[in-house]
Amino acid sequence: MNPVRLDMDRIIDDRRTRIIVCCGSGGVGKTTAAAAIGLRAAERGRQACVLTVDPARRLAQSMGLTSLDNTPRRVDGVETANGGSLYAMMLDMKRTFDEIVEAHADPDRATQILANPFYQSLSSSFAMEKLGQLRHADEWDLIVVDTPPSRSALDFLDAPQRLGRFLDGRLIRLLTGPAKAGMSYMKVLNAGFAMMTSALTKILGTQVLKDAQTFVTALDTMFGGFRERAEGTYQLLQAPGTAFLVVAAPEPDALREASYFVERLDAERMPLAGLILNRVHTSPAGRLSAARSMAAAETLEMHDRPNEPGVAAPRYAIATAALRMHADRMQLSKRERRLAEHFTSAHPAIPVAEVVAQPEDVHDLAGLRVIGTILSRQGS
Amino acid sequence: MTTRDTDWDGVRLHVVTGKGGTGKTTVAAAMALALATAGHKVLLIEVEGRQGIARLFDCPPLPYEERKVAIGLGTQGTGQGGDVYALAVDPEGALLDYLEMFYNLRRAGKALTRLGVVDFATTIAPGLSDVLVTGKATEAARRRVNRRDDSHVYHAVVMDAPPTGRISRFLDVSTEVSGLAKVGPIRTHADTVARVIRSPQTAVHFVTTLEEMPVQETLDGIAELRDRTGDAIRPGGIFINMARPAMLQGADLAAAASGSLDVTELAVGLKAAGISDNHGLAADLMTELREHAQQIALQDREREELLTSGRPHYELPMIPDGIDLASLYQLAAALRQQGAA
Numbered sequence: 001m002n003p004v005r006l007d008m009d010r011i012i013d014d015r016r017t018r019i020i021v022c023c024g025s026g027g028v029g030k031t032t033a034a035a036a037i038g039l040r041a042a043e044r045g046r047q048a049c050v051l052t053v054d055p056a057r058r059l060a061q062s063m064g065l066t067s068l069d070n071t072p073r074r075v076d077g078v079e080t081a082n083g084g085s086l087y088a089m090m091l092d093m094k095r096t097f098d099e100i101v102e103a104h105a106d107p108d109r110a111t112q113i114l115a116n117p118f119y120q121s122l123s124s125s126f127a128m129e130k131l132g133q134l135r136h137a138d139e140w141d142l143i144v145v146d147t148p149p150s151r152s153a154l155d156f157l158d159a160p161q162r163l164g165r166f167l168d169g170r171l172i173r174l175l176t177g178p179a180k181a182g183m184s185y186m187k188v189l190n191a192g193f194a195m196m197t198s199a200l201t202k203i204l205g206t207q208v209l210k211d212a213q214t215f216v217t218a219l220d221t222m223f224g225g226f227r228e229r230a231e232g233t234y235q236l237l238q239a240p241g242t243a244f245l246v247v248a249a250p251e252p253d254a255l256r257e258a259s260y261f262v263e264r265l266d267a268e269r270m271p272l273a274g275l276i277l278n279r280v281h282t283s284p285a286g287r288l289s290a291a292r293s294m295a296a297a298e299t300l301e302m303h304d305r306p307n308e309p310g311v312a313a314p315r316y317a318i319a320t321a322a323l324r325m326h327a328d329r330m331q332l333s334k335r336e337r338r339l340a341e342h343f344t345s346a347h348p349a350i351p352v353a354e355v356v357a358q359p360e361d362v363h364d365l366a367g368l369r370v371i372g373t374i375l376s377r378q379g380s
Numbered sequence: 381m382t383t384r385d386t387d388w389d390g391v392r393l394h395v396v397t398g399k400g401g402t403g404k405t406t407v408a409a410a411m412a413l414a415l416a417t418a419g420h421k422v423l424l425i426e427v428e429g430r431q432g433i434a435r436l437f438d439c440p441p442l443p444y445e446e447r448k449v450a451i452g453l454g455t456q457g458t459g460q461g462g463d464v465y466a467l468a469v470d471p472e473g474a475l476l477d478y479l480e481m482f483y484n485l486r487r488a489g490k491a492l493t494r495l496g497v498v499d500f501a502t503t504i505a506p507g508l509s510d511v512l513v514t515g516k517a518t519e520a521a522r523r524r525v526n527r528r529d530d531s532h533v534y535h536a537v538v539m540d541a542p543p544t545g546r547i548s549r550f551l552d553v554s555t556e557v558s559g560l561a562k563v564g565p566i567r568t569h570a571d572t573v574a575r576v577i578r579s580p581q582t583a584v585h586f587v588t589t590l591e592e593m594p595v596q597e598t599l600d601g602i603a604e605l606r607d608r609t610g611d612a613i614r615p616g617g618i619f620i621n622m623a624r625p626a627m628l629q630g631a632d633l634a635a636a637a638s639g640s641l642d643v644t645e646l647a648v649g650l651k652a653a654g655i656s657d658n659h660g661l662a663a664d665l666m667t668e669l670r671e672h673a674q675q676i677a678l679q680d681r682e683r684e685e686l687l688t689s690g691r692p693h694y695e696l697p698m699i700p701d702g703i704d705l706a707s708l709y710q711l712a713a714a715l716r717q718q719g720a721a
Contacts, residue, residue: 288661315649
């Protein structure tokens with residue numbers, strides 16, 4: 001079954017597209033894809049900003065990013081004939097959060113929060129907050145974001161919900177004091193309450209419990225606002241101006257994760273634009289099958305084997321090597337094709353763009369440009 | 381049992397990390413099979429909830445329970461290998477386990493789960509859930525048969541750990557927790573866990589492919605472990621996965637890389653094998669050969685780079701058909717032959 005081809009240029013040329021989110025499991029080339037799309041969009045006239053989390057050092061350097069400072073930096077060397085520009089930013093999670101705290105709490109409370117040990121170990125799932133900020137700043141008309149390399153690639157979708165569940169949870173009400181929990185509620189809970197606090201104290205110890213209490217009380221007012229904004233960003237992601245791209249490599253784990261992602265985005269009613277299948281192996285000599293190539297290599301080896309006195313080197317060494325190597329490559333390509341078809345038959349309506357494996361990693365704008373071009377010339 | 385020397389004699393907890401896509405789970409599984417020599421039980425632990433181990437060993441999803449999944453790689457003479465058990469650890473299960481084991485508080489633990497303590501730990505203090513997960517691995521590594529028989533239940537424990545970018549934080553449990561808890565039971569627990577992780581009984585192995593980014597991350601990961609823990613947590617070996625064999629050697633390889641091989645010679649070879657050189661097939665194959673040679677050159681450069689770390693290294697071949705149970709044993713044999721297990 002042939003998948004629908006992804007039309008990348010249509011997506012980036014459509015001025016209504018304001019956010020592109022690249023997601024997928026770790027090590028599939030998400031950041032490279034996001035950077036390549038941002039560059040292509042800029043060179044086609046968009047004011048683009050690439051938001052990335054902890055990119056590989058060399059890729060960051062290729063875009064002129066040397067420091068991790070939470071401010072979008074202009075990328076030099078971008079073709080600006082069409083009136084576009086490219087900015088890029090590495091996201092520092094902790095700093096993002098510091099900024100939120102400083103912006104939304106009064107100075108005393110901010111100091112208290114920032115000094116709390118719990119704050120120091122805050123989780124890193126707040127990329128969405130920064131995305132919301134950039135989108136509202138309206139300085140760029142296209143933001144390309146690659147999702148953080150997390151335990152599960154879906155963490156960023158869950159972050160507002162998890163935070164909400166935590167803040168609305170009974171635990172938080174217990175921690176913030178029985179007064180808030182309400183009398184009837186306390187009655188229900190009373191039986192298990194002593195046991196529960198005793199267990200909590202056993203795991204955490206009284207000091208930790210006290211710190212947690214202070215922390216939660218301090219954040220209580222501020223977090224409300226934070227959660228509202230996280231939900232706002234979440235809704236922004238469901239809006240028509242957003243395009244999700246799932247990135248995968250043609251390997252079972254990456255594609256399984258991609259499938260899961262596709263279903264999850266669908267369930268959350270997030271607008272999925274398509275799948276980028278990265279690092280696909282192809283062959284310019286695809287008309288010679290793996291089986292025939294292998295058979296030919298064996299034939300040549302048999303030719304070479306008989307002892308001919310005076311013949312030092314096998315005559316067909318190069319041809320044999322070429323045929324064996326080609327057979328391996330065709331076998332790999334066939335396997336990748338099957339895996340891709342497996343995905344396509346499960347998700348027939350999802351447009352796919354394939355990017356052939358590059359001989360070397362991308363580490364400059366020229367390399368990103370090549371990827372952008374490949375992404376935009378699908379099966380035409 | 382065996383007198384064979386391996387590079388990691390004395391290591392009881394093998395932590396296997398690697399960049400996403402490098403085959404970390406596969407290598408961890410192969411390592412477990414290789415370590416399970418006759419009479420030696422090995423536990424393979426998964427911590428990221430992906431059920432990758434169940435998939436590899438072709439069995440139903442693993443619960444929070446130690447289950448036998450395979451028999452280790454046999455040896456000539458001593459026959460069949462020892463049992464390989466597997467366990468999928470999640471923070472919630474580890475919390476219940478911790479409460480039951482140390483305080484006999486399983487029911488209270490369930491109440492805590494309902495109240496969102498686990499959400500609390502993973503959202504606000506990831507260090508807490510890490511200490512529970514690593515705590516389970518160190519407990520298994522230290523576990524004795526019973527009071528009278530103080531031999532270890534598991535000869536070795538292999539952990540399919542979080543990726544390279546997160547590994548030193550994940551393992552540096554005492555620092556992570558000490559910020560949160562200066563005193564108290566969780567702190568005591570963290571310190572016990574840290575003692576095992578920071579002892580010669582634990583080694584952190586890095587899985588990489590011979591590509592630029594994974595190699596860079598591996599070297600950064602080793603350096604970070606050093607910077608953060610000052611050699612207290614020991615980097616183990618580098619496991620080079622999916623290395624492609626060179627089809628040509630020496631001068632031929634160099635000629636292929638620079639594109640100066642003779643196309644006619646190739647065409648003559650094709651003809652001798654009964655394949656006609658239609659539409660420039662020989663030239664196309666030559667292009668492939670050139671790409672192959674360039675890839676081999678890149679691999680060699682990356683290997684050199686890895687060797688600068690001074691860590692022992694092992695090579696595992698690319699399996700073009702994909703990993704199945706048979707190929708896992710093949711990889712295990714390669715590890716054992718190179719002295720990794």
